[in-house]
Amino acid sequence: MKFFNYFLLATAFVLVPVSCDNKPENLWQIEIKNPAQKVEVQDLSAEFYNAGVPLAQFQQKYPWFQGTVSDEDFGKRRLDKTEIAIYKEAVDKIGTQKLNNELTTLFSHIKHYFPEFKQPKVFLYSSALQGIMEPIFYHDAENMLFIDISAFLGQNNPNYKGLEQYWQVSMNPQNIIPKVSRVFAGFFLKESFEHQKFLDELIYQGKIMTLQDAFLPGFPDYLKMNYDQKQYEWALANEANVWNYFVENNLVFSDDSRLRERFINPGPFSKFYTEVDNDSSPQIGIFTGWQIARKFFEAKPETKLTDFLEMDSQTIFNESNYKPKN
Structure with a gap:
């Protein structure tokens, strides 16, 4: 060929060059008459890396967060300076309030088209780069959404050294909402x-x-x-x-x-x-x-x-x- x-x-x-002058009317720009409840994300890592929060208290509050990690290793990770630095950089870059607003808008649109949609609880956390290949996880049985913010430090971030460039293209803070949206699109349309x-x-x-x-x-x-x-x-x-x-x-x-x-x-x-x-x-x-x-x-x-x-x-x-x- x-x-x-x-x-x-x-x-x-x-x-x-792509001209936007002759763009057709956007069918999806609609008036939301029944918006979703205001989202307030819960930052798990803020408590996890807070030395003032006893480990036992954290474990009792989030029994599903620890997984199979031993108490000793769990305690060491809470004090790891590298992990703490990654978390602080990530949470500073995403802008929690902005994320709350964008998630509220997203959930409002989902609810408009799927009235049966139940707004999930949203949890932020930092896997310290361990889970960045699949940073968005929706647990439908408990209706909980998890966002690994260490996956959105920004393309070419030094922490991503060695990671293929094609993955890094979508590892910016502005990629969070589209990736969350994609997860719910897949939930409503099984393949x-x-x-x-x-x-x-x-x-x-x-x-x-x-x-x-x-x-x-x-x-x-x-x-x-x-x-x-x-x-x-x-x-x-x-x-x-x-x-x-x-x-x-x-x-x-x-x-x-x-x-x-x-x-x-x-x-x-x-x-x-x-x-x-x-x-x-x-x-x-x-x-x-x-x-x-x-x-x-x-x-x-x-x-x-x-x-x-x-x-x-x-x-x-x-x-x-x-x-x-x-």
Whole structure:
């Protein structure tokens, strides 16, 4: 596919500016008439690293926090200067009050579309870098949300030395809310891995990203994708060429499970197996599915979000009339 290779190579170095002047009306900018209760996050590590709080008192208050760590090791960690420094840096950077406000807004939007949503208790903690690969955890049985703030110190932070750059792109304080939103999107839309074609995967990811649009109408799109601005601009500039690649290589209706690793899973780039792979944006299949979903809502803006989530992939694809142009 020579043209695709040439175009990708060219746009890898010359990014096309994206104009917002002709942006369609945001369907998800809605008036919240029944907002969520004001969020007040509970900082577990503030108490954990407070020498004035007896260990026994902390353990009694949070019996589920200790896990299998012995009392001796638990006590040593509370006095570890390196851990304390990481925690203090993290909590200073995130801004607790700002986080409270953004979580309240997020939960209000979730509640609008899913009235059955029960607002969780939110706990902050620092794993001292031990749990940064999966920093957001929702325990639905207890309705508790946990946020590991040591995972959001900022890209290129010295504490992240040795960690792959593609992970660090979304390890900034502004990535917390989109990642929390993504966790709840996955809660409301379970994924089936049985007998999937690539189109099914694309549409599933498009549904997840549509939930991100609905939950976070005021957030920049690149943050919803865990991209930086340059990666997002590459995806926009190459949208038609990526789709042409999928079509011309018969990938859209393929059941090759390896396509998930190439175009969906996290990584430094997407894998077209061309000379421009290193310059491409990662997880481009998620971006493509998102654009298909957006085209669907451009054609059928009256569709209820919950109805859209129940629709099959082929119907969404057909009714989107997705045909991106260069």
